[in-house]
Amino acid sequence: MTDQPTRSALQLLLAADAFRAGLSGEFSAIHGLSVNEFLMMLHLDRTEARRLSRVELARRMHVSASTITRMAAPMEKIGLLSREADPRDARLAFVVLTATGQEKLADALATFAKRAGYVFGTGWKEEEVAAFADMLGRVAPGAMPLEG
Amino acid sequence: MTDQPTRSALQLLLAADAFRAGLSGEFSAIHGLSVNEFLMMLHLDRTEARRLSRVELARRMHVSASTITRMAAPMEKIGLLSREADPRDARLAFVVLTATGQEKLADALATFAKRAGYVFGTGWKEEEVAAFADMLGRVAPGAMPLEG
DNA sequence: GCATAAAGATTGCAGATGCAAGTGATTCGG
DNA sequence: CCGAATCACTTGCATCTGCAATCTTTATGC
Numbered sequence: 001m002t003d004q005p006t007r008s009a010l011q012l013l014l015a016a017d018a019f020r021a022g023l024s025g026e027f028s029a030i031h032g033l034s035v036n037e038f039l040m041m042l043h044l045d046r047t048e049a050r051r052l053s054r055v056e057l058a059r060r061m062h063v064s065a066s067t068i069t070r071m072a073a074p075m076e077k078i079g080l081l082s083r084e085a086d087p088r089d090a091r092l093a094f095v096v097l098t099a100t101g102q103e104k105l106a107d108a109l110a111t112f113a114k115r116a117g118y119v120f121g122t123g124w125k126e127e128e129v130a131a132f133a134d135m136l137g138r139v140a141p142g143a144m145p146l147e148g
Numbered sequence: 149m150t151d152q153p154t155r156s157a158l159q160l161l162l163a164a165d166a167f168r169a170g171l172s173g174e175f176s177a178i179h180g181l182s183v184n185e186f187l188m189m190l191h192l193d194r195t196e197a198r199r200l201s202r203v204e205l206a207r208r209m210h211v212s213a214s215t216i217t218r219m220a221a222p223m224e225k226i227g228l229l230s231r232e233a234d235p236r237d238a239r240l241a242f243v244v245l246t247a248t249g250q251e252k253l254a255d256a257l258a259t260f261a262k263r264a265g266y267v268f269g270t271g272w273k274e275e276e277v278a279a280f281a282d283m284l285g286r287v288a289p290g291a292m293p294l295e296g
Numbered sequence: 297g298c299a300t301a302a303a304g305a306t307t308g309c310a311g312a313t314g315c316a317a318g319t320g321a322t323t324c325g326g
Numbered sequence: 327c328c329g330a331a332t333c334a335c336t337t338g339c340a341t342c343t344g345c346a347a348t349c350t351t352t353a354t355g356c
Contacts, residue, residue, distance in 0.1 A: 002257075002261075003261060003264075004277045007281045008277050008278075008284065009260065010260075015164075015284040015287040017164075017209070018210060018287070018291055019160060020210075021210035034312085039162075055334060062168075065335065066314070066335085067312075069335065069336060070313080070336095071312085071313095089334085091321050091334040109154070113154045116157035116158075120152075120153035120157070129153055130152055132280075132283050133152065136160055138272075139163040140159070140167070143166055201304075202304070202305065212343070212344050214305085214307080214344070217305065219342085219343095237351075238304095238350080238351055241305065
């Protein structure tokens with residue numbers, strides 16, 4: 001009744017929802033961050049200059065540009081992000097990860113790693129986890145430039 | 149800097165976001181359904197009696213009970229779901245998938261399968277897709293009783 | 297049995313998000 | 327060059343969602 005690709009795609013959504021749900025509570029309790037705010041900082045951190053234009057950030061996060069505008073505002077207020085203009089193109093307003101933001105991200109990444117370790121730590125062989133990440137990378141090509 | 153479990157978990161979120169984003173547009177355009185409405189019907193369909201209490205549905209979908217209440221209301225109005233009481237326990241209000249809902253779900257599943265096939269159809273060996281689904285199942289144990 | 301605790305569901309309120317419209321800046325065609 | 331189209335961003339409005347409070351019903355302790 002259900003073919004294998006369908007099952008895999010379904011499991012992908014369900015597994016991600018489950019993981020995200022657990023993460024969400026912990027993030028807001030420990031760091032006062034939403035998962036999307038965490039991902040936003042992560043995207044910025046994994047760029048050469050720790051900055052991205054709003055539309056590019058929206059594209060990478062699969063959200064609308066207005067969401068970026070509204071997400072960034074309070075994060076700028078508390079110093080996690082800053083806003084910077086492009087000298088060549090006055091339309092652009094870069095979102096920049098500050099040093100404070102980098103620290104916050106590092107803290108959040110530690111929490112994230114703990115949860116990831118809990119999920120993939122028991123019952124998974126090392127090469128299985130690697131193969132799994134590789135397959136996920138094929139599902140969303142170019143989703144994130146996971147540096148070495 | 150980033151360990152393998154962390155990478156895998158990160159890729160899981162990113163891949164699911166990407167897949168869900170593509171699916172979301174197609175679902176609302178073709179079927180007038182949100183991804184969550186689709187998943188709600190799917191969860192109901194994969195139960196013995198095509199019904200679930202609101203709290204149980206909330207637990208399986210990782211959303212709050214109030215979200216279930218508010219999601220179900222308009223879907224009942226258009227005949228996709230119906231509401232049923234438990235004769236033993238007057239507190240329970242089951243959400244039931246109607247015949248109309250089953251048809252709608254079948255249509256949506258076809259769209260879903262098309263997208264899943266697009267993602268996993270090219271460059272994936274059959275046993276790879278199966279292994280992938282199996283690993284995802286380990287990430288979210290018991291997330292969905294994917295019937296045979 | 298009865299008072300209390302607990303569970304299921306709904307509702308008020310606040311926050312998050314998308315779409316469409318609006319503003320200002322840049323690019324393009326003639 | 328100049329007007330039109332395009333682009334980046336923001337804002338108004340509607341929708342979705344969660345949390346906390348509330349109501350009703352059931353379970354528990356004495």
